Amino acid sequence: MKKAILFSCGLLLAASAAFAQKRAPNIIFIYADDLGVGELGAYGQQKIKTPYLDRLAKEGVRFTNFYTSTPVCAPARCMLLTGRHGGHSYIRGNYELGGFADSLEGGQMPLPEGTLTVAKMLQEAGYHTAAVGKWGLGMHNTTGSPNAQGFDYFYGYLCQKQSHNFYPSHLWENGRWDSLRNPPMDVHKRLDPGKATDADFAAYNGQEYAIDVMTGKALRFMQQQGKTPFFLYLPYTLPHVSLQAPGAAVQAYVGQFDEKPYYGQDGYAPARYPLSTYAAMITYLDAQVGIIMEQVKKLGLDDNTVIMFSSDNGATFNGGVNAKFFNSVSGLRGLKMDLYEGGIREPLIARWPGKIPAGTTTSLLSVQYDMMATIAAIAGIKAPPNDGISLLPAMTGNTRQQAQRPYVYFEYPEKGGQVAIRMGNWKAIKTGLKANRNSPWELYDLAADPAEEKNIAAQHPALLQQFDAIVKKEHRPAHIREWEFLEPKVAAKP
Numbered sequence: 001m002k003k004a005i006l007f008s009c010g011l012l013l014a015a016s017a018a019f020a021q022k023r024a025p026n027i028i029f030i031y032a033d034d035l036g037v038g039e040l041g042a043y044g045q046q047k048i049k050t051p052y053l054d055r056l057a058k059e060g061v062r063f064t065n066f067y068t069s070t071p072v073c074a075p076a077r078c079m080l081l082t083g084r085h086g087g088h089s090y091i092r093g094n095y096e097l098g099g100f101a102d103s104l105e106g107g108q109m110p111l112p113e114g115t116l117t118v119a120k121m122l123q124e125a126g127y128h129t130a131a132v133g134k135w136g137l138g139m140h141n142t143t144g145s146p147n148a149q150g151f152d153y154f155y156g157y158l159c160q161k162q163s164h165n166f167y168p169s170h171l172w173e174n175g176r177w178d179s180l181r182n183p184p185m186d187v188h189k190r191l192d193p194g195k196a197t198d199a200d201f202a203a204y205n206g207q208e209y210a211i212d213v214m215t216g217k218a219l220r221f222m223q224q225q226g227k228t229p230f231f232l233y234l235p236y237t238l239p240h241v242s243l244q245a246p247g248a249a250v251q252a253y254v255g256q257f258d259e260k261p262y263y264g265q266d267g268y269a270p271a272r273y274p275l276s277t278y279a280a281m282i283t284y285l286d287a288q289v290g291i292i293m294e295q296v297k298k299l300g301l302d303d304n305t306v307i308m309f310s311s312d313n314g315a316t317f318n319g320g321v322n323a324k325f326f327n328s329v330s331g332l333r334g335l336k337m338d339l340y341e342g343g344i345r346e347p348l349i350a351r352w353p354g355k356i357p358a359g360t361t362t363s364l365l366s367v368q369y370d371m372m373a374t375i376a377a378i379a380g381i382k383a384p385p386n387d388g389i390s391l392l393p394a395m396t397g398n399t400r401q402q403a404q405r406p407y408v409y410f411e412y413p414e415k416g417g418q419v420a421i422r423m424g425n426w427k428a429i430k431t432g433l434k435a436n437r438n439s440p441w442e443l444y445d446l447a448a449d450p451a452e453e454k455n456i457a458a459q460h461p462a463l464l465q466q467f468d469a470i471v472k473k474e475h476r477p478a479h480i481r482e483w484e485f486l487e488p489k490v491a492a493k494p
Contacts, residue, residue, distance in 0.1 A: 029371070030310075078137060087409060087475040105159050113143040123152070131234075131235065156214050167182040167208065180210070250276050264320075268318065374395075409471075409474045
């Protein structure tokens with residue numbers, strides 16, 4: 001009898017182990033805000049410390065040829081979550097509604113009803129889903145509410161303009177205003193260089209740092225899931241300006257750089273130590289990654305959790321940020337809002353113990369609108385129609401099974417109207433298309449000229465014809481006038 005009981009227990013344990021092996025993996029996608037490709041130690045950064053992200057890369061795979069879908073906040077998030085590139089995406093630019101004051105909070109253009117997001121896809125597969133951080137795709141009372149777009153739980157900023165302040169008066173939790181212990185402040189108010197005091201600079205700090213509150217909510221969500229697989233989307237607001245960080249984090253860098261105060265002359269909050277604060281913000285982001293990794297380990301989920309990290313676009317050009325000083329885009333041309341490499345080349349790190357070989361790299365040409373197909377493959381489900389390919393084979397070292405693509409397409413209606421195509425080592429780009437629809441192609445050989453300094457378009461007329469055909473194939477008319485610059489149906493206003 002005793003043997004029979006032991007035998008039965010053994011069967012139950014074996015069945016339980018088999019069930020655990022078959023359980024869908026948890027998926028965590030951490031998304032930085034305005035982080036340049038060169039701002040992590042794993043990607044060559046020398047002045048800013050990022051030990052946890054460097055560890056994530058050492059324990060997983062690092063992509064060296066990876067792009068955001070577009071070089072600015074809201075549309076990058078839309079394309080990430082819907083698997084569509086700039087010529088197909090519903091949201092293609094930062095279409096702002098409302099104002100900066102709490103009473104005027106209006107968010108950005110909302111995702112429409114019926115949008116199929118990564119979160120909805122995973123919900124249908126039995127996942128619990130959460131977004132914690134910056135949304136930017138519609139307020140709580142619109143069709144773009146995160147809770148209407150596949151997320152069981154949301155906490156953070158709904159409006160991008162509110163996220164300019166890291167000490168906001170409130171954040172949002174499932175459509176409910178959640179007050180923080182911070183007074184309302186105007187983070188776009190300049191200081192007079194001749195009169196500014198340390199107290200004036202200190203007035204741009206509050207009591208509750210939004211990043212800390214959001215990380216706490218993320219940890220709680222993870223802890224509550226039990227045996228249910230979860231998808232946690234963490235679009236942190238670091239290191240997007242305003243330059244604001246807890247004092248201790250800033251002091252860790254003060255004295256390392258030759259810096260002068262920033263008085264707000266180029267927008268966003270003034271900062272007594274702008275270089276130290278910017279470095280501190282990135283290190284603080286890195287610390288959140290470490291906290292998330294520790295929570296995964298603490299909950300016993302390490303071997304069944306995929307952690308991925310990327311950013312929405314390249315480093316910014318304003319708000320007191322000095323991208324040149326930090327070599328933020330690794331010597332590439334362009335910054336945020338540019339389709340040159342510095343505006344769109346981004347890190348991608350993925351870690352999944354036992355599935356992704358540690359310490360590996362891949363040069364696969366890849367882009368954020370690949371994430372829907374990739375996450376579907378990780379979850380073991382079929383992806384809905386999208387513009388991407390699954391990167392899972394490249395992540396796991398199964399290079400023979402990795403689908404290849406002929407090109408990556410970019411389309412961006414702001415900063416004059418731009419299109420770009422990456423095809424092999426070729427990079428073609430057109431700018432100023434709103435002013436001149438016949439703006440010529442620029443062409444660069446990235447293998448020989450990664451900084452896009454030598455335009456060789458005149459030497460390759462046949463290639464330019466191919467690029468014209470690609471644009472014609474990939475572009476669908478935008479649903480609002482401001483975003484349609486390739487096939488405008490209405491004459492421009494005088």
